[in-house]
Amino acid sequence: MEALWMKDMQNLMVEEDPTQTVIRCDWKQGAAWHISILQTAATTQSVGEWLGDVAKKIKVKKPGIKIHGVGHSLGAHLLGKAGRSSGVFSRITGLDPAGPDFEEPDGARDKMLSKSDAEFVDVIHTNGYDEGFWPNFYPVNHFGTLIPLGDVDFYPNYGTEQPGCSGIGGSHSRVLDYYNYTIKHPGVLTTNQVLDGTPGYEKPVKKTKRGRPAEMGYYCKRGYNGLYYISLAPEQIPLKYK
Template identity: 25%
Template sequence: MGVFTKCVVLLCAAIAATSGRNVRAENVVFHLFTRQNPSVSQPILASVQSIMSSPLQQASRTVVTVHDQGDAVAGNFNAFVVPAELTAYDVNVIAIDWSNSGSPSQVGEAIAYFLDFLVDNFDYDAQGIRLVGFGVGAHIAGIAARKAQADITHLIALDPTLNGWSDNPDRLTSNVAVCVETLHTSALGVASPVGKLDFYPNGGSSQNGCEADNTCSHDYAYLFYSESLTAEVQNSELFVGTKCNSYEAATQSQCNGAKDIVFGGRAIKESESGIYTFTTNPSPPFARG
């Protein structure tokens, strides 16, 4: 079992007072974290009053995180990702809680509606928006990017779920954003490339330190992403990818191309593409440069 199982949940997610819900799906809550409120969220609505009274910084980049099915906003995904984002840069983090909403399509549409509201009413630069989805949340992030009127530049899909999504018309595809950056870490996730930029650490189906535990390898996706953010500000090793000639070469870790792309991190990626692999340590720090 991986190191993440020893970690406690760090976030205290406040409960929204929904006196006037104006998103398009019931029971979807938008939790805002900033450096002013890094541990306790402020739930916000797609309304001028709600956003103006929140600590959201209109001049800063915004990261939207979407948890996996069966999780919630205060689960380990956000417990790792939210602090890592706020450590890496002064950013707005909007953590979506869809744990009480049964329709990924409606959740994606609600996120799209919220993002368009920011762009339309606050002249927010859509290039400053990053979507980060884990498992089913990766598909939801793709739905949001597809349905948003604003062009989403960068979407990071962390081990997007395979079961129930292979033939789903709402499944993640490479054209929903300018750059869809996908990390494949377990047999629970989609194996074939679904992004413009696909990474297969340790071959992509299981991770060092997890043995045969697919759930462990699945969860390592957000551990790698979180470390990719903090490593940049701590001058630590990065997840440097080696380019592969094919998907098959990536899954067999038989790649010898250029080492010219780093997984994750703070950079907004637009023109990067290809299939890459990298190897990791079995416990933190995972990156080996």
Template identity: 30%
Template sequence: MALIPVILAAANVNVVVVDWSAGANAINYRIVNWNSVSSGEAVARFIDWVNDITGSNPGQYHIIGHGVGGHQAGVVGRNVKGQIDYITGLDPALIGWVNNIDRFAPNDALYTEVIHTNYGVNGYLADLAQVDFYPNGGISMPGCGSNECDHARSFFYFAESITSGGFTGRECLNYYAAVLRMCDFHSGRLQMGGLTPKLGKTGVYFLETNPAPPFSQG
């Protein structure tokens, strides 16, 4: 499911796609991660320029990033002084980010959300945002036979959340409980994804998905 057409069909918005492939194609992970920070800082400067020219404000933006781009989205928000309305991290990357001060952080925007689908391999293990979702425990997705497929599922789940809004997470005590699928004793419920920030919400949530579209179980 292509994300841009889904967003444009759901809302009257402008979509800006950042092509940082020149910096993302290095073999060395350290260089890629460094480039992602530089790129994120450049995007933040672009947003400030657009706002100065048009009279727009950071509260009108929703930044979305996948993998290394998930951390990059956080860098953007941080450099717009945390005033971006909404940042979504789609399975932010693991390698090189555990002790990295530039990794995704809860206060990078007014509302931050992360969807974990391949923790400990391609994706970051621990919670990173104000709200973190761990579909199917966060590592192995139904219908997938590889880590690459698991990692990509965050993208597809988010796209479907815009069209259906049907992913309902159950609150967990912490991300350990989400990974172990031990979240039945907590009553909190929250919808995953979508284009509307859930301002004021926090916590870790678990949900199950179908192996093929529609992935949502309601």
């Protein structure tokens, strides 16, 4: 069954702007973590190249079209590859881009989403580190990454554990609630708090200072840059995609 968040996102986007075309790419068979983190990380590159070819064909038929890709977890890096190989994406949004096998010092950092993959890249981090939770099934304590990857990166609750969520999987999926919520609520998730430092692999920054306002989510726009913090409580945005 196709992911509910993707269907919801498509419906919300079309409701906001009926003139746009939304294409879903569901590759859950290749993205399943239980197969092998190494294998799924490698698959992002082959599927990403295929998607880049599709994007180029669309651009040839409609030269003036603006292509915006939104990807969650491994899907964010897949879109990075699509953007690098095609050169036609106006914007790429990474929703808690995957960390394991990519972010480690000896990992595949060159295959991660990068701000050079599109004209504008915005990223939301929700599960880059969880110092108090070590699962039995996975040899990691987070599914996302703290490493800045975009022109602008947002770190709700410092990009670590998300309040109200159960374990690392809940925090990793919480970004889907945040992003879909912004489609119908422009301006609500705007912040002028920036991180006072740069997060790294398993090194969160939990200090902030005041900066220029920036809006997280669907209405994020070109011109924003920096590392932003926003405090979000469970009661502000319903938990749906657990």
